[in-house]
Amino acid sequence: MFYKSFGQPVSHIAVLGNALPRQCGLATYTSHSVEALRATFPELVVDHYAMDDGHGAIYGPGVKMTIGEGDIPAYIRAASAMERSGAELVWIHHEFGIFGGPAGDHLLTLLRHLSIPVVVTLHTVLARPDAEQYRVMRALIKAADGLIVMAQEAARLLETVYDADPARIRIIPHGAPDRPFSPTLPFKEKLGLGAGPTVLTFGLLSPGKGIEIAIRALPEVVQDHPALHYYIVGATHPALVRAEGEHYRETLTTLARTLGVADHVVFVDRFLGNEELLDYLQATDIYLTPYLGREQVTSGTLAYALAMGKPVVSTPYIHAEEALANGVGTLVPFGDADAISEALHDHLRDPARLEALSRAVWDSARSTIWDENARAVMDLISEAKSNMPVTIKDRRPPRAEQQVQLAGIAAMTDDVGITQHSIHGVPDRRHGYCIDDNARALRLICETRAGDPVERQRLARIYAAFVEHAWNEETGRFRNFMGYDRCWLETEGSEDSNGRTLWALGCVMRSASQPALRRWANGLFNKALPLVDEMTSPRAIAFSMLGMAAVLEVEPGHQRCRELLTSSAAQFSILLAQAQRPGWAWFEIVLAYDNARLPQAMIAAGRVLGDKVATSVGLSTLAWLLDKQRAPAGHFRPVGSDSFGRAYAEPEPFDQQPLEAEATIDACAAAHAADGDARWIEAAHRAFTWFSGENDLQLPLTCEDGTLCFDGLTPQGVNLNLGAESILALQAARQAMAQFTGTLDETPQLMVVQ
Known part of the structure; x- marks a missing residue:
């Protein structure tokens, strides 16, 4: 019997989102959440349905079916496959931009062909949606039997902007991997990073993440810490590469040279596997997220950094405001290079205090590790299933030969x-x-x-x-x-x-x-x-x-x-x-x-x-x-x-x-x-x-x-x-x-x- 708080045990679910090796944060999250469910509940059947953008990702055997984002029949085929598979519930990971149609409304076609319960994790909740985004979000909320968000502010927006029923909303923080706490030096040696202070930002590179602001903060910092290196880890976002090549990365390298910190800025220009990424995080002294806008209600990079015990310097986007509210990090104003510089100075001036803070961060993040996340998700899944009327379905396979009926x-x-x-x-x-x-x-x-x-x-x-x-x-x-x-x-x-x-x-x-x-x-x-x-x-x-x-x-x-x-x-x-x-x-x-x-x-x-x-x-x-x-x-x-x-x-x-x-x-x-x-x-x-x-x-x-x-x-x-x-x-x-x-x-x- 599986973990549950409500109703009958759930034995089979379908999960819809992106999937690795597609290079995006949602693919990482969806794949890791599927892995967590399978590991935490070994008898649970989890079918992973992956949205595909048509750019050549080759999925492994863990993906049951792919759906071309613009292929409406594929959404219907997927819904039918979910119904026919025996899945008792569908868990959807929603993000604007991965589903086809105006504001992703092809997803609604899939939902219209489902009769089983649906739980939706909303990775973005916009405070100021346009008309199409509002229409799609309202329809999605109406169709869902349960809603998951990762921040209190996201729950508030669902209630105030989209008129969602608060009883159907569950706040489940972003999941993260679990590793034993460790000092940074062994991992610096493993990766050949040197023993000096290390600051890191990771994720797909694109404008809006404020990397240029972080680079502008470095000249003052490296004067006092000449061995410091700022690692910018991650490939350029594939959509950006298709649109303009590596122009954005080149502007950042030019900026570093202009400011005289080119030797202190290191680009790791590739999409790292999970274990290598965690090695980089554990080699890091300070994690930096200099995002330029407040509306980001969830950040997988922030969740991973905290789970690895990294003190954080961040701008006050929604996820950071809530995650760092207990003193495990420092918030700085948007676009303020001087404030970032001052925060980095403050952390680096006392190595012993920095290490103690790192341990406190690691301890506070244990509730977000993947197996805890999986249990919380299963709790809501069980509740959503229990609220559906019990139906008895004939699971006999349809026979081809049938008698003429007049x-x-x-x-x-x-x-x-x-x-x-x-x-x-x-x-x-x-x-x-x-x-x-x-x-x-x-x-x-x-x-x-x-x-x-x-x-x-x-x-x-x-x-x-x-x-x-x-x-x-x-x-x-x-x-x-x-x-x-x-x-x-x-x-x-x-x-x-x-x-x-x-x-x-x-x-x-x-x-x-x-x-x-x-x-x-x-x-x-x-x-x-x-x-x-x-x-x-x-x-x-x-x-x-x-x-x-x-x-x-x-x-x-x-x-x-x-x-x-x-x-x-x-x-x-x-x-x-x-x-x-x-x-x-x-x-x-x-x-x-x-x-x-x-x-x-x-x-x-x-x-x-x-x-x-x-x-x-x-x-x-x-x-x-x-x-x-x-x-x-x-x-x-x-x-x-x-x-x-x-x-x-x-x-x-x-x-x-x-x-x-x-x-x-x-x-x-x-x-x-x-x-x-x-x-x-x-x-x-x-x-x-x-x-x-x-x-x-x-x-x-x-x-x-x-x-x-x-x-x-x-x-x-x-x-x-x-x-x-x-x-x-x-x-x-x-x-x-x-x-x-x-x-x-x-x-x-x-x-x-x-």
């Missing part, structure tokens, strides 16, 4: 047809109906054997009636859109909607269980078949090819169908030859929607025509497409709608649509039937698990009892619309996987989005 489709269907859209699953009649969705529904209902046969027959007749009514004898084409008042909104639909309807009719002829329905489909299919001669859209042609291939399976003597399918396959071969180039093996110069239907149509045509060339083209283009639809992490990533219209371009990841996953599964099933290669099974499974959360955002697309499907994935998360196209895509994908893998009779595992 309830959601039936709920979207009235006596006219299936409605296009819904509001949280409630049919939205304002958008009426379309033949695209009714054709999809008709095809699925005739192919599946799931559910009640009587109900399937009822639904099939409704969708067939819609398709029949959509046929316009005057134009020889199908209409597409109908208002809820049963009035058609056009005289003819798009080529794609007509091709999709031909496909559905062909599937009815092949798969419907009722002979009367097959006869009806046969008559209407032959009426509409001349449309194929006039089609120019590749997808319309592909849809019609799939319909004609289905017809030829049951009517191999349908000569006109065979002729049109043969010419369509030839046309696709021409399209491929015209569009392909090195690295681009596709029928068009762009990727768009329902992409997998194109190679699926070629494979289907090759099968029924005995055309090995068509089959080969279908297999090769599908393999190329699958490569484009595979994320670097290995999961399925459908071509996003943001990609449409971009010639010869790599696909964009969003928005991702369910119909792409369904089409890919169908195409893989056709490919496996053609050559028996197991890679198609793997690819189909990968596309199917996209629905259950194996995707870029690690979020399931199904909701409620598994009968409905959300409309896709956006950079901001799941698109919560529930349209007929998406609902049908999920169930059709299940049908395809059931036929593909022989799992039709498996009991469904429900997947729920909260």
Whole structure:
């Protein structure tokens, strides 16, 4: 059992912040706090999620996942990973500047996708935030179940500036390492620093830390202490290096030369490891923090110096004011080189008093060492967890193969047809109906054997009636859109909607269980078949090819169908030859929607025509497409709608649509039937698990009892619309996987989005 003051013991947490080897104080703090928790509570599982600025830091195995600061989907993926990992709470280390978006508001996206408790350590609390900073801080405070700050003033600012509830605020001083107290001489000898007085400032070098003021204080001091050296330890801040190189460091070296103290100023220009840094601190006689502004509420460098027993000379920023209030250091005015010089003189004039003060500083800082910090943090974590309602979560892993469920489709269907859209699953009649969705529904209902046969027959007749009514004898084409008042909104639909309807009719002829329905489909299919001669859209042609291939399976003597399918396959071969180039093996110069239907149509045509060339083209283009639809992490990533219209371009990841996953599964099933290669099974499974959360955002697309499907994935998360196209895509994908893998009779595992 772990340390706790409240509620149930905590066994698993997630920590979000920066991480070493990223060079910044927050990375050091977050990594050391994680190490402290793991060391103090050995049975506690601590998952470290690291913010990454994209500048090449290579993280070790202690980091579970990285989040690109500007990559919104990565925040959502991380939230999903935290939820799914079993973590009982998330501890966030917040600092302005490490999270993307205005004032770091991408972090709020992550928080919106969490249902577990959140504790936030605020490393900066601004007294005068701008409008964006105030907005983000207020939202962060509202989302947090507990707040940690490191200074009394920070707690006061939270209450007075941000209206935070004081009951949720805990003051936990900055953690620090623990080493035995030691005189400075052994460490001076270890580092080769010489035996003279040593003053030190460490941390990433940047303007605002007042180093130039400290250098200006040295001439008076070195007159009395000619062996004194001032060590400025730390690399230049990476952001500053990227902006201006080492210009700031060069101005400091120039200043030291100008003042005649260049021999007394030593730059240790690198990011020190923890043990070497502590060696430098223990070799130090006086620690100096000459910061120029008061608002810094926490300073890790100050906390480390005090823990090593270093008397401090500091300007009165918030952390220093509070930490040095008990006489363990000296406060000097901001920007006052003479005051710094006088304070250094005062400490150095009596070595015995300085050593006694050093011991007193070390004793007073024992309450801040890392294991004490970890216990205080665990105290708040346990309290935050205990204040959350107890919930029982089903931790069984989601299963990929699921039975087709028709309830959601039936709920979207009235006596006219299936409605296009819904509001949280409630049919939205304002958008009426379309033949695209009714054709999809008709095809699925005739192919599946799931559910009640009587109900399937009822639904099939409704969708067939819609398709029949959509046929316009005057134009020889199908209409597409109908208002809820049963009035058609056009005289003819798009080529794609007509091709999709031909496909559905062909599937009815092949798969419907009722002979009367097959006869009806046969008559209407032959009426509409001349449309194929006039089609120019590749997808319309592909849809019609799939319909004609289905017809030829049951009517191999349908000569006109065979002729049109043969010419369509030839046309696709021409399209491929015209569009392909090195690295681009596709029928068009762009990727768009329902992409997998194109190679699926070629494979289907090759099968029924005995055309090995068509089959080969279908297999090769599908393999190329699958490569484009595979994320670097290995999961399925459908071509996003943001990609449409971009010639010869790599696909964009969003928005991702369910119909792409369904089409890919169908195409893989056709490919496996053609050559028996197991890679198609793997690819189909990968596309199917996209629905259950194996995707870029690690979020399931199904909701409620598994009968409905959300409309896709956006950079901001799941698109919560529930349209007929998406609902049908999920169930059709299940049908395809059931036929593909022989799992039709498996009991469904429900997947729920909260």
